[in-house]
Structures are given as structure tokens and as C-alpha cells.
Amino acid sequence: MNAEPTPTTTTTTTASPGAAPIPRPAHRRHVRVAADDPYTRGTERGGQLRDGIPAAIEAYDRLFALGGVSPAQVREDAERALDAIDRFRPGARAEIEGIAHGAGVDVWRVAALNARTEILARSTVVPPGECTTVVRIRDVDAGDNPSAAGVFGVQTWDWHVELTDGWHTLESRGGARGFVGLTENGILAKIGVNSAGLALHFNILGHVRDGIGGVPVHVLAAVVLGEAGGVDEAVDIVRSAPLGSSGSFALFGEAGGALLDLSPVGVFEARAEHGYLLRTNHFLTAVPAADEKSWLYQPDSGERREFVRARLADAKPPETAADLVGLLVTGPGEPPVTCVPDPGLPLGRRWASLATVTLDPATRTANVLDGTPADAARGPWRTLTAR
Template identity: 40%
Template sequence: MTFPVFSSSQIEPSARGKEFGTRLRPRILANLSGYTDLFTVAGATGDQVRAWAERALDRSAAWAPGLADEIAGIAAGAGLEPWQVAAVNARTEILAAIDATTGAIAGEGECSTSVVLPDAAPARTVQTWDWHDHLRDAPVLWELEPRPGHVVRTFTEAGSLAKIGVNTAGLGVHFNILRHRSDTGDVGVPVHLIARRILEEAATVEEAAGIARSAEVSASTVITVVTASEAASVEISPAGVAVIPPGPDGVLLHCNHFLDPVLAPGERHASDRPGTYDRQRHLRANVAGLSRADLTARAHAMLSHGPDDAPVCAHPDLTQPINQRWETVATIGLDVTAGRLRVHHGGPCRVTEATWQTF
């Protein structure tokens, strides 16, 4: 199985969004429907979701007007209202708002990221991307050119402006969700838009961190920024932004808990999903495999299944409600020197040399 690919022909944000919305309308509508179901099961009303999405759109327009225009263009192309597309882009913020309002707890799951900086070779990366299994058909691979000569390629969800990706300036990003006590229902700039703006504007870790610091957020995440020779995990929360460098061995590992000593005391994700620590330990124990030049070998080094081992490769428990079911939807490596991604549809347990999709 492969993910659908779309290449934008438009550079102007509104026109690019409208083209994307028109061409991918069925997938965007299905994704919106899936998130509407998720928000409902998690405990939100339709009026709450709309209010949070409209707030996210307002904050986005103030921080990055072109990205807000692109969201409006997607809505026009897909036959939706802008707040509906904003809800897809702000799904992390809406889920954090639901959590802040109701105290809802999601099930065990989520992503694991590894970056290794060899002494004489470009960065070697791999991550699993876990999400709710009823949204497994949401991802698309999207190529766009936000300005002449600068190309962005991103693994994202239909209607969302970016997630994991690379640009032709030689920079890439991995993406993991976090939760912090400072997360709030006062919705801010969506973290997915931060990833997109990094891909549009940054060529260095320092530039990426500066973009992250410029956004007022309401939900937490970590964007691991990678170039051929440098990397850092940029931990983002309403309480602040921290930059986590690789260790002296050139290894940078991140799951779903804060590593920064100032932000870590506010950790909330790991209190509900302690498997994140098991996954971090599993990655550390398999650094030799994660350092391999071959991406398939790196993916296999990640392989571990719960409940007896670390739940790196997730499979849904169909007896649970949709907000408690997790699946490793994709396994992804970045090739920042070539400006491309290699993507496998599913978890590491099904990776072979033939299952990679190069984008």
C-alpha cells in the first residue's frame, strides 16, 4: 500500500489551497468526518469545536496570514467553511482543549523518533507515526513550492498544511505530540502550522527554533529538526520552548514526554501513557541498529510490540472506543540531502525493502 501523492502547481497561498481542496475534496471531507467523530467521542460539542477552530484560525491569521489564506483556499476548493478546515489543522489544540475542559484521557500509543548524526555521513533518521485507526486513510504526500526554487515535501493529513517533511534547503522535521500542565482551552497557533512555517522558511535548527518561539501556543508538541550535520528536538508548550541537542554520541531520541529539565516537571502525557518511557529505553538500547545507513535496518531496529515489550509498533484494540485505539499508520525516514522522504504504509513489523515509497 502507498499513500496518495499531490503536487501543487500554484504558488500563491489562496490559489494553492483551492487547488488542493478541489483535487482532494473526498479525502478532506472524510478526514473532517473522522475528526468530528473523534472530538465527539472525546467529549466536545459541535459548538465548542467550532469556537475553538475559529479561534485557531484567528490566531493563525495574526501569526502567518498566508497560511490562514491557504486554509481558506482549501475550504473553498473542498466546499467547506474555513473553520472546518481550521479544525483539522488545529486537531492537537482541540484535543488539548477537550482535555483541559473534561480531563479526558486517550489510550496508549503515539510516535517514536530517532536521529543519528554519524561522523562522516548525513543524518540518519526514522520515526513511527501513530494515530487513531479510523483515520488511517487520512495521510497524503504533498509537494508544494511556497516560493520559486524552494520546494517542500510533507507527509500530512488531507486538509492539514504540514506534519513530517523536508525542504530543498536541506532541512527536515519529525513530529511527536506532547502534553503539559500548561496546555489550555484558550486555543493558540496550531503546532502543525509551526511545522509548515519551519519547512517554508528555515534552513537551520536555529531558524526553526526561532519560528517556534514566535508562536503563542495552547498545546504541546516536539518538532525534531534535522539537517545533514545538525539536529535538535524543539519542545513546544505554552510554558515555553526548549531546544534539546543530540548527545555527545550524535544520537537524538524522542518519544512523547518532555526531556527539558525545566519543562519536564509539567509533564502530563507520560502520567497517562507511561509506555513512552519504555519506548525511549527501547530506542536507546537499539542505537546500533538505528545508526545503520540502510533505512530498512533502522526501521527494524525500532520494532517492538506491547504489552510485553515497548509499544513502538502499535496495533489497535478494536474493543476500545475510537479515541482509545492506536495504530502505527506510517514509518518514515528523512533524506535531507536529497530533499525527499521515504515512507512505509504501516508499522516496522511490515517493513521490507519493497514497501518504501520514495517522495
């Protein structure tokens, strides 16, 4: 299948008055793959990203090196991650191998992209990005009608501004479940919804034991989206995975959801609050929080969460996912829920909200904005449906 044309021009967006403009592709790449065989799906994807994957490798090489991870260590980590993936889901390894073949790069290079969170956990210089997620679920205890519409979510995906060109939207079909969403070049999955109506929002967390040795969290997201028929099944898949690093999956369907703390010391479920699953970048359960890398995110993560929590308390109950987007718009003097880069900071510390994503499990729809929540009114949004 043919990918959309590689952009030759860029546009710039500014999240708030006085903020640094963020150069963005004029035409965000969209990748479609459809094959029963995972290696073939990977080959199709890699072929469509022959220019994007080498650029992603180069960007992450710079971040790995900045964090003090040598090229030899990156390769060793990538190969260990690939072995863990193979033990957990051989089909996921086959798809990574297919991506490498299609893109014309070494397999370990694509494995390193999929394990970038785990490899970067070695660094004390390059902190992870920051994201904010809100999922509206039915709160029967608070009087919500169990049959009423209203299970949907929104998140910002905040990451290094150097990766602005390094992501695409995706339709993947041919596995047990088709799914759509957003991911980075060469990485199996990140944020999305599948054909069974299972939606997944993804945030990174930090634990002192984070590292290589388990299934990379991005690969686990792909397995969940490609297999799970509902929230309970998704939770079971997550609990079955040996984990070497931390993250959060907000998993939800038409009937409700689960907010999970993922960590090397276990998987723990956080409670909904007043009909919402609300996540920034710190653990919400006691066991992993006891050994959290709190210096990575605090006080920022707590301030962002409390800021959005107060907004939710004051706001009219949302009727659609689009109603949640405005709650994530922030400006000068407010916690950086809408994240804009500071051009004066060095590589590894220039954060930006690279995308805003809403998920609606009832319609199996992901809406992806190539921009911050502040850009919502002027777009461009891309609507994807998993059927």
C-alpha cells in the first residue's frame, strides 16, 4: 500500500501567545497495513516509512548518547528486549523484523525504537516526556445512568520537539483485532482504539527499577490493541506481561474502564474519581509510588493533575470527547498541560504537545490533532475508525 506523500513544506503552530512556534509537517503521514501475517504487516509498514524510520533512529541515537548510553549498550538492550518480546508474543517480534526489512535497516535498530522508553530509563540527563489524560466514564454511584452515552477520553502526547516529524497515524488490520491511532515511526503502537471498542491512552511513569529485561511498554500497547476484546481481557494481558519499566494504560470501553499503574514491581489499578480516570505522570497507587523517580516529574505532574481535577469539578459534564479538549488548554502562569517548547533549553529538555488525541470506544473512533489542545478549533484533525 502507498503512504501519503512525504511532506516537503511545514506549517507552524503556537499554543499560546508568545510561545515558541512548533514546525509541523504540512501533511502528516498516514500508514495503512492489512495482512494476516505479522511479518507481512511489518514489511508493509516499514516500506511506507523508509525515510521516517532512519530519521527516528538518528533522533533517538542523539537522545541515547546524551543520556550516556553507548551505541554498544543500545544494541545490547535492543537485543535483550527483542528476546523478551519473542518469549511473550512471537508475532510482535515478527512484525518488528518485518518493519526492519521493509525499511532496509537492521532489526536491532527497530527493536531499540520499540524499547526507547526502557533504554532512556538508564539516563539521568534525559527525563521522559509529560502527558495528561482524562477519560470520562459512567459513575453509577454518583447517579449516572448506566445506559447513557459518555465513555470517551482525551490526552496530550508530549514529547521531545525534535520528534515532531517522527510520528504518524496508523490503521492496522489483519490481526485478531484491527486498530487505529497514533504511534511513532518504527514503533508498533502507542495510543488507539480497536475494532472491539477497546480504547487505550498511554502515559509514562518512572520507577527506580525501570530498565531492560521485560516486554517494552509500547509493544505491550500493541498487543493489547491487537488482541483484547474488552477491558477485562486487556487487563489480563497486561498482568501476564513481564515488565521492566513503568507506564500507565487507561483502558476503557463502552461500559467503563480501568486506570493501571504499570511497573517492574507489579500492575496496580487506580480508582476512578467522580466519573473520571485522570492521569498525568506519577503513580496513583502505594506500592510503586514508594520507589518512584519523583524527581523526574514532581512537582509538575501533581500540579497538572490537580489543575485539571479542579477544572473538571467546575465544568459542565461533557457530552462528547471534544468537550474534554478545552479542559487541557493552558497558558502562561498555569501548569503546562498544553506543553510548548522552550527554545532556550538544550536537547533532551525541549518538550512539546506533539499531538492531541480523543478516543470514542462506542464509535471505534480516534481523532488525532496534529497540534496542541489550543489548536483544536483550527485543526487539522484526522478521524480514524477501527472496524
